[in-house]
Amino acid sequence: MGAVITKRLLSGALREDEGRKGKWAMSKTECIAMLLAGGRGSRLGVLTSKIAKPAVSFGAKYRIIDFVLSNCANSGIDTVGVLTQYRPYLLHSYIGNGSAWDLDSINGGGISILPPYETQTSSAWYAGTADAITQNIGFIEQNDPDYILILSGDQLYRMDYQKMLDVHKKHNADLTVAVMPVAWEEASRFGIMTQDEDGKILNFSEKPEKPESNLASMGIYIFNAKLLVETLKADAIDQTSEHDFGKNIIPKLLAEGKQLYTYQFNGFWRDVGTISSYHETSMDLLGPHPAFDLFTPDFPILSNSSTRPPAYVGSNAHIDDCLVGNGAQVLGTIRHSIVSTDTFIGERAVIEDSVLLPGCTVKAGAHIVRAILGEHSVVEEDVALGSIDMTRDTAVIGDDVVVGKGEE
Amino acid sequence: MQNAIGLITANYSTKEPSVLTESRPIASLPFLGRYRLVDFALSNMINAGITTVGLVMPYNYRSLTDHVGAGKDWGLSRKKGGLFNLPGSAFGTSRTGSRFLVRDLVHNKIFFERSHEDYVILSSCNFVYNMDYRNLISAHASSGADITVLTQTAKGKDEDVIGFDVEGNRVKGLKHGVVFGDTAFLDCFVIGRKALLQMLEWYEATDYLDIFEALSSDYERVNVQSFNYEGYIVPVFNTRAYFKANMDLLRPEVSDELFPVERPIRTKAHDNAPAKFESGSHVTNAHISGSCRIYGSVADSILGRSVVVESGAAVRNSIVMQSCIIKSGAHVENAIVDRNNIVPAGTELRGTPDALFIKGKARE
Numbered sequence: 065m066g067a068v069i070t071k072r073l074l075s076g077a078l079r080e081d082e083g084r085k086g087k088w089a090m091s092k093t094e095c096i097a098m099l100l101a102g103g104r105g106s107r108l109g110v111l112t113s114k115i116a117k118p119a120v121s122f123g124a125k126y127r128i129i130d131f132v133l134s135n136c137a138n139s140g141i142d143t144v145g146v147l148t149q150y151r152p153y154l155l156h157s158y159i160g161n162g163s164a165w166d167l168d169s170i171n172g173g174g175i176s177i178l179p180p181y182e183t184q185t186s187s188a189w190y191a192g193t194a195d196a197i198t199q200n201i202g203f204i205e206q207n208d209p210d211y212i213l214i215l216s217g218d219q220l221y222r223m224d225y226q227k228m229l230d231v232h233k234k235h236n237a238d239l240t241v242a243v244m245p246v247a248w249e250e251a252s253r254f255g256i257m258t259q260d261e262d263g264k265i266l267n268f269s270e271k272p273e274k275p276e277s278n279l280a281s282m283g284i285y286i287f288n289a290k291l292l293v294e295t296l297k298a299d300a301i302d303q304t305s306e307h308d309f310g311k312n313i314i315p316k317l318l319a320e321g322k323q324l325y326t327y328q329f330n331g332f333w334r335d336v337g338t339i340s341s342y343h344e345t346s347m348d349l350l351g352p353h354p355a356f357d358l359f360t361p362d363f364p365i366l367s368n369s370s371t372r373p374p375a376y377v378g379s380n381a382h383i384d385d386c387l388v389g390n391g392a393q394v395l396g397t398i399r400h401s402i403v404s405t406d407t408f409i410g411e412r413a414v415i416e417d418s419v420l421l422p423g424c425t426v427k428a429g430a431h432i433v434r435a436i437l438g439e440h441s442v443v444e445e446d447v448a449l450g451s452i453d454m455t456r457d458t459a460v461i462g463d464d465v466v467v468g469k470g471e472e
Numbered sequence: 473m474q475n476a477i478g479l480i481t482a483n484y485s486t487k488e489p490s491v492l493t494e495s496r497p498i499a500s501l502p503f504l505g506r507y508r509l510v511d512f513a514l515s516n517m518i519n520a521g522i523t524t525v526g527l528v529m530p531y532n533y534r535s536l537t538d539h540v541g542a543g544k545d546w547g548l549s550r551k552k553g554g555l556f557n558l559p560g561s562a563f564g565t566s567r568t569g570s571r572f573l574v575r576d577l578v579h580n581k582i583f584f585e586r587s588h589e590d591y592v593i594l595s596s597c598n599f600v601y602n603m604d605y606r607n608l609i610s611a612h613a614s615s616g617a618d619i620t621v622l623t624q625t626a627k628g629k630d631e632d633v634i635g636f637d638v639e640g641n642r643v644k645g646l647k648h649g650v651v652f653g654d655t656a657f658l659d660c661f662v663i664g665r666k667a668l669l670q671m672l673e674w675y676e677a678t679d680y681l682d683i684f685e686a687l688s689s690d691y692e693r694v695n696v697q698s699f700n701y702e703g704y705i706v707p708v709f710n711t712r713a714y715f716k717a718n719m720d721l722l723r724p725e726v727s728d729e730l731f732p733v734e735r736p737i738r739t740k741a742h743d744n745a746p747a748k749f750e751s752g753s754h755v756t757n758a759h760i761s762g763s764c765r766i767y768g769s770v771a772d773s774i775l776g777r778s779v780v781v782e783s784g785a786a787v788r789n790s791i792v793m794q795s796c797i798i799k800s801g802a803h804v805e806n807a808i809v810d811r812n813n814i815v816p817a818g819t820e821l822r823g824t825p826d827a828l829f830i831k832g833k834a835r836e
Binding site: 123124125163164352358359361364365366367369370371372373374375376377378379380381382383384385386387388389390391393404406 | 504505506507544545721722724727730731733736737738739741743744745746747748749750751752753754755756757758759760761762763765770774775
């Protein structure tokens with residue numbers, strides 16, 4: 065601890081002497097995280113029509129971004145830049161000052177929200193994952209880290225980034241890419257790495273038709289900071305580049321003969337890109353031995369949740385294999401479902417294989433099967449919604465939508 | 473932003489010997505699974521826009537400071553104002569039945585002197601309610617009273633509640649204990665900050681009295697008005713009342729009034745998973761807190777955070793506090809089980825509705 069603080073103080077003092085950034089120059093941090101949270105998530109349909117994908121509710125009391133921010137908190141990363149663009153209001157207000165994830169520490173840089181901005185000569189939206197970071201090189205320089213961890217704000221997993229950083233340092237790597245084995249038949253959906261026995265990356269192909277390996281990139285990178293900044297600056301003036309990490313930056317570094325290594329992850333990891341994967345991943349939280357277990361006291365998922373009273377279960381209620389958030393009132397029957405904070409389920413209502421997002425109301429006698437009900441949506445009395453027919457799509461009701469009899 | 477500061481007396485312990493309050497003041501008694509009694513007093517203050525709150529500490533303050541910390545969860549960790557932990561009299565205030573001991577106020581004079589707001593609102597931690605104090609403060613400001621006390625017509629006999637003799641709205645005297653129809657004091661009042669400082673000077677010599685006892689010969693001179701509160705409120709001075717107050721919340725209309733979304737009761741945030749109801753569980757008429765895992769059966773009960781009810785175990789008409797494990801086949805009925813207890817497989821903890829079985833806190 066002492067050594068770390070001294071390092072920070074010294075480096076802060078140095079910068080002031082140099083007069084480069086003046087009194088607001090931050091102290092040095094070994095590793096900062098930059099979290100890409102600006103994507104539209106358009107395949108999530110009505111769930112992301114009003115809010116950014118990282119702000120979508122998940123797991124009865126969380127929002128998707130909680131998982132990656134909790135990973136940061138649980139890995140001791142105290143400086144996080146969150147790059148936002150699409151529908152950022154709810155996301156910004158939810159992140160607040162970052163204190164819910166202990167990202168308001170006095171020693172670290174805490175959390176910084178980094179939206180696109182205008183300069184004297186130009187203004188531009190983030191045009192790609194790499195471009196978003198390029199436009200925030202100022203944030204990197206201000207923090208002056210040795211390493212930069214690039215993350216996505218819309219993935220669900222638990223990972224100790226410190227371990228990944230240790231591996232990165234052990235390999236003396238320029239870039240370390242987190243990978244995980246995927247089913248061979250799925251491999252062509254991912255960026256696929258081939259590696260030697262030491263984990264050194266030999267080849268990388270984005271969504272290959274005939275994959276040589278089943279190690280998929282998770283979109284989690286640790287870069288040596290200096291190299292990343294140089295590479296991004298060069299990429300920015302490359303007219304042919306799409307300014308994307310997977311498509312441009314990684315192939316370029318590989319071609320230049322840089323030291324690229326993998327960090328293999330074997331736990332649960334999902335990018336809930338579509339309605340059906342959102343639904344499936346929600347169901348993964350259930351059952352006696354869930355694929356994704358939320359009960360992990362040693363690696364807590366932190367959230368900026370509101371304080372609501374415990375869930376109330378009525379006298380005629382029946383609950384079987386469900387996660388139920390605070391403030392929920394369950395008077396009817398719920399089976400194999402996620403019932404979030406402040407939901408109401410009326411008498412005689414039956415909910416099966418569904419996900420009810422916060423504040424949603426299902427009135428008496430309604431029957432919901434394989435559906436996702438948006439935040440503060442209302443299903444009126446005796447309405448039937450969804451189908452047990454697995455060949456049909458999961459039914460989705462958008463936020464604040466009211467479904468009346470005859471509208472289903 | 474209110475033109476008032478708050479003071480909460482958190483140093484009341486129950487008169488009755490109870491394992492529930494053996495190691496903690498009433499203020500930090502767990503309530504409805506995830507709250508502690510002090511949350512109601514604190515939330516009522518901050519929901520009225522009060523940003524400076526003094527908390528008069530009990531001698532056994534560990535659980536209380538653990539809970540309130542720097543006041544962050546109530547928005548009271550601030551540069552201007554915030555939460556002030558103030559020293560309170562060592563032996564608490566229960567022996568004398570006092571709520572607002574003059575000594576506790578005199579010792580903390582500096583808290584009042586350093587403020588600039590016109591009013592002080594004072595409250596104990598012994599009542600469970602959710603009230604918009606702005607109504608009380610504005611009634612006080614417009615009435616011209618020296619003190620405005622929050623009252624309600626007593627619905628029954630209660631020896632621990634303080635009653636006022638009133639003529640119209642004017643308080644003329646005080647008594648310990650109320651019966652049906654009396655004007656019950658809800659342990660909350662508003663006073664001008666300067667008037668309070670003046671009174672502390674008057675009554676400093678009798679600092680062993682409650683401020684309303686000290687006032688008893690002066691009710692002609694000092695204009696004390698009552699302000700009637702119509703909403704749901706329940707006093708918690710003993711185990712029986714504590715149990716009843718919890719069980720009242722099983723009626724949704726009471727729960728809705730106490731916990732409206734727009735005026736939340738805030739408490740220390742804990743980051744735990746949602747409650748999980750496993751296959752084969754059977755739960756009816758119960759409040760189940762976050763991170764509980766239910767495999768067995770629960771009826772007419774309140775479960776605190778992270779309680780596990782194993783399969784074949786049953787909980788009936790009981791309060792089971794945080795982190796208890798009810799092992800397979802165990803039966804808990806008419807009981808209050810304090811934190812961290814493991815009820816072994818096949819055992820019974822059984823009281824009667826009139827004589828509850830009470831199991832004190834177990835070691836972690």
